Amino acid sequence: LHNESLYKYFINNEQTSGHQSLIFGLRELNSTEIFQFCLENSSIINPSITNQPFYFTSNYELRIYTSACYYLDKNNQWKSDELIVGSLTNHYQIQCFSNHLTSFAGGFIILPAPINWNYVFTNADFMKNKTVYLTIIFVSIIYIILMIYARFNDKKDIEKLGVTPLLDNYKLDQYFYQILVFTGQRINAGTESKVHFILSGDNDETHIKTKKTKKLIFRSLGLLNYIRIWHDNSGKGSSASWFLKYIIVTDLQTMEKFHFISQRWFAVEKDDGFIERILSVASEMEKRAFFYILSKKAYHSVSDGYLWFSIFSRPP
Structure with a gap:
């Protein structure tokens, strides 16, 4: 068919109003019916409807589409009341009538369009679809x-679970803190240098400790003030x-947490060139700072919420 106006049947929304579904049939007219119904002087325009099977002698394409006209009411809701879809509507444009x-x-x-499975399986051999099969x-x-x-990395994580006491802890210690160290998600952010720190509180401070794990336990210090941290x-x-x-740093007795915010390089060739810093306990205002919250939330959302990101965003 070269003329799309041929064999076109349009039903506007006034005819479909109140109906939940539409059922239609399609068949090819025989030569007698073409003479009876398709001549210009024929007064009969509706062929008879029967339950007998009919066969098509030519290939046809059937396109079904629905369209609608809407307007925005006072409540900012889309409505179609008193709008009529015009007969010039097709699959390219919509004609709307309104008062x-x-x-x-x-x-x-x-x-x-429905999938022609016969065609799919007929052309599914490897030689005709090398690119598709090789991609899969x-x-x-x-x-x-x-x-x-x-x-493999999950098994390594299981091996790392738990708390590892430092070798220089005292066996008689009865009061414990836990320290969690977060390395930045940047290129070459991790280090193989030996990291040392001194944690200071109101009552005491530790002697020099060496960080080899992410979870460390040491003796009581009182209310924490700052941490001095460096690497060699x-x-x-x-x-x-x-x-x-x-x-x-978490007080394992009271579960009180102390935050020490850095967001800095410990490197002689980057930032300010220092490899030693003193970090004071962060105030509530510092913990609510936009960039600190953003980086913390973004890191945990990506590393914990997405399967493959969680693999590649493992801390060093």
Whole structure:
């Protein structure tokens, strides 16, 4: 068919008002029916409806679409009252008739063409679809490798679970703190240098401690004031420097938390060149600072909420 106006049947919304569904049938007219119903002087325009099977002698395409006209009412809701979809509507444009002027919009729903499964399976051999099959095989291999990598790292995480006391802790200590160190998510943010720190409180301060794990236990210090932290720059190449985000120290008896915010490099070749800093306990205003909250929330949302990001965003 070259003329889309042929064999076109339009039903406007006045005819469909109050109906939940529409049922229609399609068949090809035989030569007798064409003579009876398609001549210009024929007074009969509706062929008979029967339950007998009919066969098509030619290939046809059937396009079904729905369209509607809407306006925005005073409550900012889309309504279609008193709007009529015109007969010039097709799958390219909508014709709307209205007795008032306001903000208008139109909507289309064009049903997708059905999948020809016979054609799909007939042309599904490897030689005709090399690119598709190779892409699927490649993606599957990458997925399997990532699953193995993720499982391997999960086992390593399980091995790291728990609290590791420092070797120089006193066996008679009865009061404990836990320290969590957060390395920044930046290129070469982790370090292989030996990190040392001194934690100071109202009652006492620790002697020099060496950080080798993320969870450390040491003796009672009282109310915490600051932490002095540095590294010996003994790592090789880019592994010598370190970007520290923040440290959280928890009193395991009262569960009170102390935040020490850094967001700085400990590197001789970056930032201000210092590898030693004194971090005071963060105030409530500092903990509510926009950039601190943003980086903390973004890190936890990405690292914990997304499967593959959580793999590659593991702390060093």
